[in-house]
Amino acid sequence: MKAVITVIGKDMVGILAKVSGMCADKSANVLEVTQSILQDMFVMVMMVDITNCTVKFADLADELAALGDSLGLKIHCMHEDIFNSMHRI
């Protein structure tokens, strides 16, 4: 099972480290990362494998969202199917 983590917000030191650190902590394996910075806005999209995740997926999503709140960033962690079903026939 794969999930997509998106991080949007003001750029700062250590965003990637913090998010990937939390993934490692919960045994979510990072498969792919793309990131860009547009006029100080940091946008990162990360594909993770959550098959062996040690916490419930919904809890991981909540914890990432909370991490985002604490850093002033918007972090979403969503099942990849939502994107596949919306954009693929």
Add this chain to the structure above:
Amino acid sequence: MNTKEILETINMIDNEDLDVRTITMGISLLDCIDPDINRACDKIYDKICRYAGELVKTGEDISREYGIPIVNKRISVTPIAMVSGACQSASPIHFAKTLDRAAKTVGVNFIGGYSALVHKGFGPGDYALIESIPDALAETEFVCSSVNIGTTKAGINMDAVKKMGQVIRKTAELTADRECIGAAKLVVFCNAPEDNPFMAGAFHGPGEPDCVINVGVSGPGVVRAAIKKSGQDKSLDEIAELIKKTAFKITRTGQLVAQEASRRLCVPFGILDLSLAPTPAVGDSVAYILEGMGLEQCGAHGTTAALALLNDAVKKGGVMASSHVGGLSGAFIPITEDAGMIEAARSGALTLAKLEAMTAVCSVGLDMIAVPGDTSAEILSGIIADEAAIGMVNSKTTAVRIIPAIGKNPGDELNFGGLLGSGPIMDINRKSPAEFIRRGGRIPAPLQSLKN
């Protein structure tokens, strides 16, 4: 991994109010019929709690995992008149209280089905149930009620139309201390769908299976944003294409949620209702979509045409995205639940007469409209009859959810709060239809009903 598509989805949810409006579990109560009303009520309570015990939690889990808000978790049941007919010596209000109790236990925010289907005449239990609606809605919190008074096949039961004018008035009077909210939970239908997941008109029709999951999608804000982004120069064919593509995306989200809910609850998936259901949130408005197409304000001449285009494009885009489409499916045009409609009604751009015309091309009817508190029962019946005629002749669902604002006049406001919103009292035509309504009887089914 396509970053652009991923960010588009996130933007729809974060900034354009994309949500799944409701997961509604339909539960048949036909096996709860019992001549002893206490036993019948016990069976109903137990069955609802057994079947829907996990509904709210499952909805919340799906919402968290897929990152898409699922606003409401609800239940629809067999029209209670079909159950209460077996125990006519007792007041059917016991059933309303049982439904309310069950809704509270399982944590849903509405339960629909305090209903009667009387389009061709009153069956056992029907009349008593209709008589009890005002008290039932005044004494319960979560129960919604609906009455089907006409179909294209059967014509219009004008005795029921007459009765419903009185029932709506009394329902508003009994809840006058709560902004007449009882009337906001009561819908009078022509051609009521049996699998509608949206309240207040949801009920679980007699042709439905024992238990089923129906899902209603939403997304006016997404459609509006897409039209806005496309600029001023697109022709209406291009706008229609754009709406179709957007509706497809919205509907696929709903289909995913519906399948997932069905799988987790081990309940068959019934239908997806492809509706654009507005909320009072700024931006999440059907009126703004119409204005985005180039109308100065909703209600201007051209509004009906714009709505017809929108309604058709939503269906065309959505139908391919779902395996089973049903319910009401189309654009809703409630007043108090739509920020743009509220503004248009306040400014006088949108009148009741224009709304009636719009209901000929939208998915439902006169919805969440507050009228002056001194509106007579006969005028309410006249409004119902007009709507039912539009539905009957056009083989479409029409509904009337109208709130006589007791003690208030045109220009005043009603405020329900939450998803039901708020809105101005709209003026009505005060010429009396009383003699027409008094005649009663049945308006024969139109020629277009003879399709065999």
